Amino acid sequence: MAIGTRRRTSGQISGESIVIEAAWMYHHDGLNQNEIARLLQVSRATIVNYLQEAKERGFIRISLAPEAFTSHQLAQDLRKKFNLQAAFVLPHGIGTDDEALMRVARGAAEWLPSLLNMNDRLGVAWGRTTYEVAEAIEQTNISGLTVSQLIGSMATPYGFTAEICSANMAQNLGASCINLHAPAVLSNPEIAAQLRNEPIIKAQLDALSHCNKTIFAAGSCTPNSHIVSSGVATVEEVNWYIEQGAKGVLCGRFIDGQGRQITGELDERIIAVTLDKLQGLDMGMLVSEGADKVVPMLAAIAGGYVTHIVTSNKTAQLMLDHTGS
Amino acid sequence: MAIGTRRRTSGQISGESIVIEAAWMYHHDGLNQNEIARLLQVSRATIVNYLQEAKERGFIRISLAPEAFTSHQLAQDLRKKFNLQAAFVLPHGIGTDDEALMRVARGAAEWLPSLLNMNDRLGVAWGRTTYEVAEAIEQTNISGLTVSQLIGSMATPYGFTAEICSANMAQNLGASCINLHAPAVLSNPEIAAQLRNEPIIKAQLDALSHCNKTIFAAGSCTPNSHIVSSGVATVEEVNWYIEQGAKGVLCGRFIDGQGRQITGELDERIIAVTLDKLQGLDMGMLVSEGADKVVPMLAAIAGGYVTHIVTSNKTAQLMLDHTGS
DNA sequence: TCCCATTTTTGACAATTGTCAGTATATAGT
DNA sequence: ACTATATACTGACAATTGTCAAAAATGGGA
Numbered sequence: 001m002a003i004g005t006r007r008r009t010s011g012q013i014s015g016e017s018i019v020i021e022a023a024w025m026y027h028h029d030g031l032n033q034n035e036i037a038r039l040l041q042v043s044r045a046t047i048v049n050y051l052q053e054a055k056e057r058g059f060i061r062i063s064l065a066p067e068a069f070t071s072h073q074l075a076q077d078l079r080k081k082f083n084l085q086a087a088f089v090l091p092h093g094i095g096t097d098d099e100a101l102m103r104v105a106r107g108a109a110e111w112l113p114s115l116l117n118m119n120d121r122l123g124v125a126w127g128r129t130t131y132e133v134a135e136a137i138e139q140t141n142i143s144g145l146t147v148s149q150l151i152g153s154m155a156t157p158y159g160f161t162a163e164i165c166s167a168n169m170a171q172n173l174g175a176s177c178i179n180l181h182a183p184a185v186l187s188n189p190e191i192a193a194q195l196r197n198e199p200i201i202k203a204q205l206d207a208l209s210h211c212n213k214t215i216f217a218a219g220s221c222t223p224n225s226h227i228v229s230s231g232v233a234t235v236e237e238v239n240w241y242i243e244q245g246a247k248g249v250l251c252g253r254f255i256d257g258q259g260r261q262i263t264g265e266l267d268e269r270i271i272a273v274t275l276d277k278l279q280g281l282d283m284g285m286l287v288s289e290g291a292d293k294v295v296p297m298l299a300a301i302a303g304g305y306v307t308h309i310v311t312s313n314k315t316a317q318l319m320l321d322h323t324g325s
Numbered sequence: 326m327a328i329g330t331r332r333r334t335s336g337q338i339s340g341e342s343i344v345i346e347a348a349w350m351y352h353h354d355g356l357n358q359n360e361i362a363r364l365l366q367v368s369r370a371t372i373v374n375y376l377q378e379a380k381e382r383g384f385i386r387i388s389l390a391p392e393a394f395t396s397h398q399l400a401q402d403l404r405k406k407f408n409l410q411a412a413f414v415l416p417h418g419i420g421t422d423d424e425a426l427m428r429v430a431r432g433a434a435e436w437l438p439s440l441l442n443m444n445d446r447l448g449v450a451w452g453r454t455t456y457e458v459a460e461a462i463e464q465t466n467i468s469g470l471t472v473s474q475l476i477g478s479m480a481t482p483y484g485f486t487a488e489i490c491s492a493n494m495a496q497n498l499g500a501s502c503i504n505l506h507a508p509a510v511l512s513n514p515e516i517a518a519q520l521r522n523e524p525i526i527k528a529q530l531d532a533l534s535h536c537n538k539t540i541f542a543a544g545s546c547t548p549n550s551h552i553v554s555s556g557v558a559t560v561e562e563v564n565w566y567i568e569q570g571a572k573g574v575l576c577g578r579f580i581d582g583q584g585r586q587i588t589g590e591l592d593e594r595i596i597a598v599t600l601d602k603l604q605g606l607d608m609g610m611l612v613s614e615g616a617d618k619v620v621p622m623l624a625a626i627a628g629g630y631v632t633h634i635v636t637s638n639k640t641a642q643l644m645l646d647h648t649g650s
Numbered sequence: 651t652c653c654c655a656t657t658t659t660t661g662a663c664a665a666t667t668g669t670c671a672g673t674a675t676a677t678a679g680t
Numbered sequence: 681a682c683t684a685t686a687t688a689c690t691g692a693c694a695a696t697t698g699t700c701a702a703a704a705a706t707g708g709g710a
Contacts, residue, residue: 046688068379369697654709664698665697670691
């Protein structure tokens, strides 16, 4: 058998089988490379190559068990204090805040597939965090899953759009994707209303109403935050919302400290899901990280949009320590 | 932050967080132990300890991607020839047949959880193979899953019973378990009939009828096979069934080359699911390995009990080469 | 406060794994 | 049949990881 699968003497087909064989022996049988080399009658260096090929081709999957991040004290505390189904708390690490955000995104990417079932309809928001989560998801295949884009697209300096967020996520989850083929913000309420009534857009917005799970980030609500730099709102508009008591941004909508939507002129011009559709779903996964996100996150939780949370231990601690405004 | 999570200066809680941190840095960030040691300000040997602790506590999961075993030529050929949903073909390896069986069992254990959805009802057969599969499943949690025992128990020289097979599997899948609290074989048909009518047993047998997925092995049908040594049937009984054209054994029932059940006196005395309940389900996973299992496996497939198959490349090749009886 | 049992960490050494330039084998083109 | 080119493999050396006995730190009792 071993000789029959020698690579040199074979085509491509059994050629890959010896790679799998080596990977199995190494990772399951716990043999070391010398033993495997002897058994398969090749040099040890070749085994190194086989193992690398197995890694590159994605045959070998290394993941950290979700329990490690949901079971420790900080995660439990979060879960209890905010009445969540589960909290996933990653080490913040010693790096920059940006590195911590990447960690949180990768953590969410690893956790998300295990929370999805066949035939779920997942709504996906837009933002740096969401984009990184989508990118970091490893290829899986959840049968019958549908991914929907919760907010229209913006041309941004960041180089990723809401469409790319949802499309990437759908791609990596093996899901079908419903995009919103519309800009997020229009210049006046009338054209926005017209667009919402276009059959194509109407159908897409309708599909959003039937999402049973969502993933989103909490946006901070300050004149120098993402909502302004991405061009969704002007500084004046944001200041107006702040005056009305806005504490955070969710899918392009402003919310107060209790998570209630604050409606203003801007809301008439936005093409996005309405917040009432996001309350009380089977799952609402809030993925955010950073001191500036604490208040928006608490607001989102208060509004009943959140059942699962992914953040770092640093941010989690700030959330627990936060004394209600 | 790093200093705050130092182990020496803390209780147990943040003590485990540094273990997770090290594991994350190593496996996700791709740092080596020296870099991690420097960043966390401990010696490299300590990092080794942390990583081992993470491994032991199951924080780190290494698995081989199912695609590696379902996508290559042999698996595709099996799938097409026998009209299966999927085939999972593992390397037989250079070891003994017993080692190959263990591999196949572990392969099935790794594949099974990804084929189960919430609220499934999984029927579990009995045998060495089934036992090893159950043992090898890593702890997961499939919500609402129910595991049912397809055949009553036997006291065997092997030290495992049908109850242990299903209980272990349920345990490791985080499922609830319906056991059949009855012996597999009784001394006469009358007492078997009485037992089947006992309310408790009746309810349990009834539950079996509602399984939508099953996992089982094909038993060979010869005087020196498992079915005799386990005490289910005598040599005389097996010989009688062979004369009637029996080619294999499934859940204690004899089947011919087309997978049709051959009924005899013994069937009256057995407490087990009836084979018609196992046909055309959402999933029927056949896990078997060895040259002597080829004919029984083909019979089981012909009978429509099988949608998924797990075996070795050696056995798979024999199945493909087999020229009809 | 000091001491002792236990746990955690460490440094030095051993074993394993990764790299890379060079060699062997297969494949395609004339 | 004979090169040219690409692909797969190997040996020697470098880097990383694992082991283990000894040292440091912890946490209770006297």
